[in-house]
Amino acid sequence: MNDARTGQPVTTGSPEAAEQYRLAVDLILGSESGAAEALDRALAADNNFALALAARHMLAKDARSADADAFKARALAAAETARRWERSHILALFALLEDPYANLAATEAYVAGNPGDLLVVSQLCGYLIFYGGASKLERVLAIMESTDACLHDDWACLARLGFAASEAGDRTRGRALIERALRQRPQALYVIHGYAHVLHDQGKPEESRDLLGNWLDEHRRDAEGGTMCGHVQWHLALAEWQLGLSQQAWQRYERYCAPETTRCGPVLTLADCGGFLLREYLRTATPRPVSAAVCALSDRFSSMISHPFIALHLAGIQASAGDLAALERSRSAITAREPSEQTRLSLQLVDAVGQFARGRYAQAAESLRSVSTDQRISIGGSRVERILIDLLEARAVELAA
Numbered sequence: 001m002n003d004a005r006t007g008q009p010v011t012t013g014s015p016e017a018a019e020q021y022r023l024a025v026d027l028i029l030g031s032e033s034g035a036a037e038a039l040d041r042a043l044a045a046d047n048n049f050a051l052a053l054a055a056r057h058m059l060a061k062d063a064r065s066a067d068a069d070a071f072k073a074r075a076l077a078a079a080e081t082a083r084r085w086e087r088s089h090i091l092a093l094f095a096l097l098e099d100p101y102a103n104l105a106a107t108e109a110y111v112a113g114n115p116g117d118l119l120v121v122s123q124l125c126g127y128l129i130f131y132g133g134a135s136k137l138e139r140v141l142a143i144m145e146s147t148d149a150c151l152h153d154d155w156a157c158l159a160r161l162g163f164a165a166s167e168a169g170d171r172t173r174g175r176a177l178i179e180r181a182l183r184q185r186p187q188a189l190y191v192i193h194g195y196a197h198v199l200h201d202q203g204k205p206e207e208s209r210d211l212l213g214n215w216l217d218e219h220r221r222d223a224e225g226g227t228m229c230g231h232v233q234w235h236l237a238l239a240e241w242q243l244g245l246s247q248q249a250w251q252r253y254e255r256y257c258a259p260e261t262t263r264c265g266p267v268l269t270l271a272d273c274g275g276f277l278l279r280e281y282l283r284t285a286t287p288r289p290v291s292a293a294v295c296a297l298s299d300r301f302s303s304m305i306s307h308p309f310i311a312l313h314l315a316g317i318q319a320s321a322g323d324l325a326a327l328e329r330s331r332s333a334i335t336a337r338e339p340s341e342q343t344r345l346s347l348q349l350v351d352a353v354g355q356f357a358r359g360r361y362a363q364a365a366e367s368l369r370s371v372s373t374d375q376r377i378s379i380g381g382s383r384v385e386r387i388l389i390d391l392l393e394a395r396a397v398e399l400a401a
Contacts, residue, residue, distance in 0.1 A: 003051075005151060006116040010051055011082040017046035024055060025119055029156035030188030033225030035059060050078035054090045055119070061097055062265060085114070092120050100127040108143065116148035118156055125160060129381060130267075130309060134374035137168045155184035155191065163194040166201055167383055174198050187219050189228040196235035201383050205242035212236040230262030234272045238384075241279060250280070259293040270301055271381060274313025275388055277320035278353075282395045287322025287357075298326075305330050306337045309380030311346035312388070315353035327354040345375050349389075356392065361400035368393040 001018040002009050004025070012018055020042035027035035036059050042052040053075035060068035072094065079087045092110040095103040107124045111117060125140045132139055144161040151157040158181035166174025175198045181191045192215050199208040212235060216223065223229045233256035240249035255261060257272050264272065273294060281287065298317055304310045311334065318326040331354065334347045352367035368389065376386045 005118050005148075005154065006085070006114070007150070008085045008116075009083060010049075011078075011086055012046045012049045012052075014042075014045040014049070017042040017049050017052065020045065021049065021052045021055070024052070026156070028055065028059070029118065029122060029190065030185060031190040031193070031226055031228040032188060033222070033227075048074075048078045048081075050075055050082040050086050050090060053078055054093055058093065058097060058123075088114065089117055089120060092117075093123065096120070096123055096127065101131045104128060104131060108139075111143060112146065115146055116151060118147065118151060118154070121147060122156070122160060125164070130307075131380070132378075134378045137164075137377060140164045141168045155181040155188070158184070159188070159191045159194050163197060166194075166198045171198055171202050175202070187222055189223055189226045189232060192219075193228055193232055193235070196232065196239075197382060197384065200235065200238065200387075205239040208239040209236060209243065212239065225263075227263050227265060228268075230257045230264045231268055231272060233257050234276065237276065238279075241276075246280070246283070258291070259297045260291065266297070266300060270297060270310070270313050271385070273297060274316040275384065278313075278316030278388065279391065281316075281320035282391055285399075287320060290317060290321045302330075302333070305333045305350075306340075306343045306346050307380065308342060308345045308349055308378070309385065312349045312353075312379060312385065315350045316388075319353050319357040322357065324354070324357060327357060341378075345371070345379065348375075349379070352392065352396075356396055361396045365393060365396040365400055368396065 001012065001015060004022045010018055010021070020038045024035045024038035024042065027033070027038060036056065039052050039056045039059070042049055043056065046052070053071055057068055057071035057075055060071050075090055079090045088110065092107055096107050104124070104127065107120065111121050111124060114120070121143060125143060128136050128140050141164040144157070144164045147157055158177050162174040162177030162181065165177060178191060178194045178198055182195060185191055192212070196208055196212060199211065212232060216232070216236070223232070233252055237249040237252040237257060240252065253276050257276065259269055259273055262269050262272065277290070294317060298314055301310050301314060305314060311330065315327060315330060318330065327350065330350050331347065334343055334350060337343045348367055348371055352364045355364035355367060371389065376389055379385055379389070
């Protein structure tokens with residue numbers, strides 16, 4: 001029995017275990033629900049299946065489950081008697097999960113020699129979006145272009161290649177690739193999420209609203225169990241917000257995307273929360289209280305304030321609440337860190353948001369004008385974050401006039 005994408009043989013004597021692992025990988029790559037259950041069925045058929053144990057550790061770690069370490073230990077033990085490629089896959093995956101920033105280059109070297117290992121490729125590209133610096137757009141696109149040629153008709157690869165192409169500026173190509181992926185796997189949350197990004201980048205909120213609304217109507221039952229469903233709803237709320245349907249967008253955000261209601265992981269929850277609250281604050285210039293769940297989310301990330309992506313969204317939450325004291329604490333926390341390009345950029349962002357919140361619009365505009373294109377890319381996240389900074393700068397310029 002061979003792995004579906006690498007074509008390499010897998011170490012299990014159970015056809016059922018191999019089939020359930022294949023299903024789980026598809027569900028993981030599609031950000032669909034049911035992957036953990038499929039892996040549990042694989043392990044019920046073969047409790048020493050190293051690949052399934054490694055994937056199960058990844059999901060458990062992401063969910064902050066108490067059994068994550070146990071799955072990791074079992075996977076490493078099982079890898080000792082597995083094939084060499086399986087051991088290499090597991091070690092590469094675990095290194096990336098353990099310390100993504102420190103292992104980006106090593107993982108890039110691994111995927112260069114294993115271009116069919118889409119599970120590791122997808123994890124690497126996901127981390128590069130946040131930690132890849134100013135060159136991340138080219139790096140991610142190059143990695144996706146270099147995947148095994150046999151994957152270039154695979155929906156999961158097409159979706160990621162399309163997303164990467166759009167992020168790097170070729171939105172026409174990106175859209176065409178993601179549309180091919182959607183035809184192959186119409187139920188995949190990851191694919192429709194990529195489509196939402198392309199439409200946002202193309203400046204087509206009406207089309208995004210119609211596409212996402214229709215997709216959710218058709219796939220709601222399956223989608224609601226997926227961890228990215230709240231984020232897809234967020235993209236729909238964002239399209240509504242762009243079209244001036246603020247009340248409708250706000251209601252959707254609170255029902256599906258807020259920290260109290262979303263099923264997204266913590267980083268995506270922070271991005272959705274900070275991004276939505278800051279946009280609404282920029283439009284209305286009226287602070288509004290934040291909930292206890294938003295405060296708890298902010299507290300959870302306060303120790304990571306020196307990362308520009310975290311700084312932008314935390315400052316956005318604080319400004320939207322009119323919490324000038326919290327903005328000052330964020331500023332002090334960053335200045336207490338060892339100076340670096342990253343901490344300096346975080347400080348620029350917090351200062352700009354703080355100046356805006358204090359009504360010092362000309363200063364905010366000047367602070368943001370000094371943030372270069374490369375710096376905006378290195379903040380982390382997607383073009384959605386870069387557009388958020390553009391909105392902040394444009395609004396500051398408008399109010400300063």
